[in-house]
Amino acid sequence: MTKEFQVQKHDLNAFRIVEREDTPLQDGQIRLKIDQFSFTANNITYGAAGFVLKYWDFFPAADNAEDKWGVIPVWAFADVIESSCEEVPVGDRLYGYFPPAETVVMQPMKVGENSFFDGSEHRQHLPPLYNRYSRVLAEPGYDKAHDAARVLLMPLHATSYCIFDQMEQKNWYGAEQIVILSASSKTSLGLAFALSQSDAPTVIGMTSSRNKNFVEETGLYGATLTYDELDKLNANAPTMIVDMAGNDPLRARLKDRLGDQLTYFIAVGITHWDERAEDPVFKKSTDGDRFENFFAPSYILHRAKELGPGEFDKRSRAFLINSALATFKWMSLDERTSLDGLAEIYGDVCDGELSPSSGVIVRM
Numbered sequence: 293m294t295k296e297f298q299v300q301k302h303d304l305n306a307f308r309i310v311e312r313e314d315t316p317l318q319d320g321q322i323r324l325k326i327d328q329f330s331f332t333a334n335n336i337t338y339g340a341a342g343f344v345l346k347y348w349d350f351f352p353a354a355d356n357a358e359d360k361w362g363v364i365p366v367w368a369f370a371d372v373i374e375s376s377c378e379e380v381p382v383g384d385r386l387y388g389y390f391p392p393a394e395t396v397v398m399q400p401m402k403v404g405e406n407s408f409f410d411g412s413e414h415r416q417h418l419p420p421l422y423n424r425y426s427r428v429l430a431e432p433g434y435d436k437a438h439d440a441a442r443v444l445l446m447p448l449h450a451t452s453y454c455i456f457d458q459m460e461q462k463n464w465y466g467a468e469q470i471v472i473l474s475a476s477s478k479t480s481l482g483l484a485f486a487l488s489q490s491d492a493p494t495v496i497g498m499t500s501s502r503n504k505n506f507v508e509e510t511g512l513y514g515a516t517l518t519y520d521e522l523d524k525l526n527a528n529a530p531t532m533i534v535d536m537a538g539n540d541p542l543r544a545r546l547k548d549r550l551g552d553q554l555t556y557f558i559a560v561g562i563t564h565w566d567e568r569a570e571d572p573v574f575k576k577s578t579d580g581d582r583f584e585n586f587f588a589p590s591y592i593l594h595r596a597k598e599l600g601p602g603e604f605d606k607r608s609r610a611f612l613i614n615s616a617l618a619t620f621k622w623m624s625l626d627e628r629t630s631l632d633g634l635a636e637i638y639g640d641v642c643d644g645e646l647s648p649s650s651g652v653i654v655r656m
Contacts, residue, residue: 351396371386421593459487465556471533475513496516506649559586624647
């Protein structure tokens with residue numbers, strides 16, 4: 293039997309741990325034991341966007357006849373413990389997109405020395421990026437001691453890099469100041485790090501009062517404002533906004549304050565998932581030329597094709613290594629054991645109660 297962590301699709305605060313039967317492997321399949329995974333506000337975003345972006349489809353929940361429960365994907369390391377696929381032997385170690393569970397079965401396809409794709413039928417309509425698994429034992433200099441930093445930051449900073457890359461190509465959308473909402477989030481810190489290494493305009497971080505000191509101490513932002521200090525934001529300068537929070541009332545206030553000086557608005561995460569309104573602040577009919585819902589997997593596919601074989605991976609990997617080293621020093625690991633450990637901390641992650649410096653790692 294294998295345990296897995298599930299949440300209610302329409303009430304992310306509700307969760308349970310269930311057992312499912314380990315079925316025999318079919319030809320070409322492998323069984324993996326999850327070793328460790330991170331759990332952040334980004335995972336709550338997966339749940340909040342589970343229907344729209346198909347996140348519920350990756351790992352169908354067991355014991356779920358009424359389709360009430362779902363499995364939120366996590367970034368993890370896992371080891372092959374059983375194999376009927378000659379190309380992926382027992383003992384291989386993988387990094388990628390997994391369920392918060394004890395084990396999972398996959399069907400490797402397009403197997404290469406460094407990676408393969410899960411060919412399970414139910415996943416073929418999903419973004420290829422999430423179906424790709426790195427065979428880390430083939431990586432030069434792979435060190436298991438760095439797994440925590442990688443699993444915690446690299447998935448988030450990959451999005452950071454994509455946003456930065458697009459902004460740089462667009463010459464910062466003509467802005468003289470860039471505002472990042474939910475500035476304390478790990479994705480925001482990755483983006484702020486990238487911007488700090490470039491010729492970008494002044495970067496302003498907006499955050500809650502309790503996180504202001506932390507954001508300031510990183511030294512990545514030119515200025516830091518709390519959400520209650522919106523009136524201090526220069527409304528006369530062309531401004532672009534990167535929104536990692538998804539707080540519609542805040543979006544509306546910013547849109548009203550900046551008016552025509554708002555050059556572009558990129559919506560990324562849904563940190564404040566419980567404050568989503570039914571009607572968006574930005575409407576396609578009037579704001580279509582200055583508003584974008586950013587989806588990193590789609591951007592990566594487009595940019596990789598544009599740059600040519602291997603070039604995007606080369607550029608992004610160099611950034612991910614540097615950004616992880618730069619920001620991991622601010623992280624305080626909160627290590628939990630087993631799915632019971634995730635259950636202990638899940639409510640705090642869901643409600644946004646953790647310190648921005650906290651990084652939750654669940655070791656199985």
